[in-house]
Amino acid sequence: MTTSADRSPLEEQIAQWRLNLRRRRAIHGADVEELEGHLRDQMAALADAGLAGDEAFLIAVKRMGSLDALSREFAREHSERLWKQLVIAPEAGLEPGKATRTETLVVLGLAVAAALAIKLPALFGLRLGGGDEAFYARNASLFVFPLLTVYFLWKRTSDVTSGLWLALPFAAGAVSVNVYPFRTGSDTQLLTALHLPIALWLAVGFAYVRSRWFAAEGRMNFVRFSGELVIYYVLIALGGGVLTGFTLMMFHAIKTNAEWLAQGWLIPCGAMGAVIVGSWLVEAKQSVIENMAPVLTRLFTPLFTVLLLVFLATMAWTGSPINVEREVLIGFDLLLVLVVGLVALLRLRARPAGTTRLLRRPATAACGQCARGRWGGARGDRSAHLRVWLHSQPSGGSWRESHSARQPRVVGVALCVFPASPGVVCRPGAMANRLSARVLRMGCTGGCHFPARVRLPLMHLAALHRRILLTKGRPVSVDGLRHERVALLGRRP
Amino acid sequence: MEMSKDLVAASATPLVLAILAEGDSYGYAIIKRVAELSGGHLHWTDGMLYPVLHRLERHGLIAAKWGASESGRSRKYYRTTKEGRAQLALQRQQWEVVDDTLRGIWLHACPA
Known part of the structure; x- marks a missing residue:
């Protein structure tokens, strides 16, 4: 892949146009290739006629016609494309991507590894059902987050050194959580179990956004990713619940006890593997399907606002102070996180797409159409404009x-x-x-x-x-x- | 001259089929040939040709394959099929009927 520095401005413009074309749902990869070939033929003919490169581009783009009308025609033609399909295949290219197959294999491998990882401690005698829940609760995130980090490091093709740096927080977490002498049933243990995943999630985030962690955009991307991952995870969990239910029912019908299967294997391994599979799905569908998190946000924000206002009103009315206990404070912590999440996701949606595009790319004649507006006539104007x-x-x-x-x-x-x-x-x-x-x-x-x-x-x-x-x-x-x-x-x- | 959209759309299929019956071709060449044949009066929006081609391909009237262009880029070439030629003959008959009818009345009503 050539970097932008290698490409001439003309190639940049063509690439921009191609990107714009790809955004249209009804126009798929092969069609984009065809239309681009046509554009280049047109530009070559115009260049022969004596036009300069970028003029030829402008005119060829105009002759291609309005992209909206074009995608409408394509949509009419290929109406099945309008269903936003999660096509886990490369957009470009006429041959199936080896890259996609590799990715699928990597993801499957990591998911299986995560599923097996949670069964590993059983080899050392720490069983899930038999009283060692504390161990599993403390280390839950350590089974799957390192693998998730590996996935992102691989996907972003980071170098090994950054991977080693990221291993540090995981190692530190693992060591501290297992070496520290917790008293059984202590609050410290509970808090650690709750907060270690959050800390390690930040490490995963670093692998996710890589160098853009220090840019607001990078962090917002990670927030978006987290939101989508939660939704996908819940969906997969629901599906898994249905699967478990059916398994139990069917085996119960033939008088076989399948509960060990469900409790020992299905649920834990599924829970771990689902994180990796969910992340993969979120990554794959980034540009294809409308993100669900903002949609859900818009649904729930009014409800939560009403709830909070009613709560405040009740608090003011009854005059009873908030019980300052740890659980209550944790609860309000979570509420704060939720509110921040809702506001952040709402803010992400609030920017209208049109102005952003206009603000970001006024200088490049990137494809297309004149902005539509109303015809206005010449008017006398005396000012120095x-x-x-x-x-x-x-x-x-x-x-x-x-x-x-x-x-x-x-x-x-x-x-x-x-x-x-x-x-x-x-x-x-x-x-x-x-x-x-x-x-x-x-x-x-x-x-x-x-x-x-x-x-x-x-x-x-x-x-x-x-x-x-x-x-x-x-x-x-x-x-x-x-x-x-x-x-x-x-x-x- | 401004052509009615319906007329341009209706004439697209027989025109494409006829041009492809002359020989295999690709999108840009088809448009150039149309402009040439109509003396510049028929201007097809480039982008609109491709849905037409895809529709014809879907109905089996033309067949497509990817080949290489002169500059080395891959390019989709179209050729007509047996059904395409049959359809072309059918459309030609229909247009000739319309043509004769209109000629009849125009010669009578407005001798121009």
């Missing part, structure tokens, strides 16, 4: 006939393409504050004022004319932009 004039194209007409080009005091033309985003509507003044000054070509619809501090290198009108006219005598650029709206920028002296 760059004024955007908007003209919708008469269908089938040539933009050379669009009048603003002939108007006095318009010194240039700038064309740009915004990433396709149906949610973005250009309101007057809205775009101005957000476009960065490095936008080389701009076009948008709707009346926009740009503050004078936005310096936009304008292409000279005559040069654009010339470039267009060079192509086989027919204004090629126009075709691409025929049904889109072109904005012209002029500077009023």
Whole structure:
């Protein structure tokens, strides 16, 4: 995989376009390959006609048509693709991925290892059913979290040294938990059993996000992952419960006692293996299916808010103070964690996708369409602003006939393409504050004022004319932009 | 000239089948040939061609296989099948019926 440094900006743009295409559910890997091949053919033909590389890209992208309409057509064609399938297969590529098979094998291996790990202490005489629950409770996370860490280290292809660093907290945890002389039934033991998994989960998180731990985005990713993992784990646990129930019932019907199977094998091994399998599923479905944690968050946040308000009201009404005991405090700790989790997940959803995309990528002409907006006419403006004039194209007409080009005091033309985003509507003044000054070509619809501090290198009108006219005598650029709206920028002296 | 969408959509199938009957081809070449044949009047949105091709493939009217392009990239080539040729003949008959009918009335009503 080439790094971005190796790729030319044109390849970057094509890759961006390809990424955008892949986001459409109805368009699968092979189709994306086909469409990309078509794009490149088109670009080659335009380049032969005399256009520069990035112009050819812009026009080829326009000619490909609106991506929304395209994915609608594909969806109509392949309606079964609309069901977001958890396809654990590589998106790209025409051959089945060896990588996926390797991953499946690794995951299965680790899950089996985790399942066996919990049976290991039985070899040393520490049985689950027979009074050694304390041992198992203390070490529960140590059976599976190291393997999970190994999985993430492998998946992120980290080097061995970081793996060794991460082994430290696990080793420390294992040693301290088993060497410390707990009194049986002591609170210390209970607290340790509760908190060691949390501490080790942080170590797992470090393996998960690797170097991005210090960026807020990395940590939020891990929070998302944890939320999704909990949900998947609960689902798998429910399935496992059903499985156990059926096992017991069926074996009971033939008068065989299967409880040793359920208690000794199914439940513990399943619990451990499910963590690894759940993590794998969360990773696999990241970009495919709508995350469930935010959905559940939106469902439960109002309920929890109402509950808390009622509780506060009752507390104020009855005047009884909170019983300051350890269990109660732990309970409120958990409540705090829950509230923080809900708020964090809500905040993750709250950002509208459209503005983010606009904010993040104004400078690259990354594929697509002009932002949709309303047609606005030229208006007189006396202030020292760059004024955007908007003209919708008469269908089938040539933009050379669009009048603003002939108007006095318009010194240039700038064309740009915004990433396709149906949610973005250009309101007057809205775009101005957000476009960065490095936008080389701009076009948008709707009346926009740009503050004078936005310096936009304008292409000279005559040069654009010339470039267009060079192509086989027919204004090629126009075709691409025929049904889109072109904005012209002029500077009023 | 602005063509009605329905007309463009209806003519897509017979046109693609006829072009593929001339010889195997791929998406971009089909579009170029359409533009050439119509003298620039028929402009197909590039992206819209591919769902059409996929639909025809699904119905068994054309067959596809991946091959290599001149630049070395892999490219999907399409060719017509027996059912495709039969369907083409059928569609041709239908269009000829429509054509004759319209010609009849236009010659009578608006001698132009």
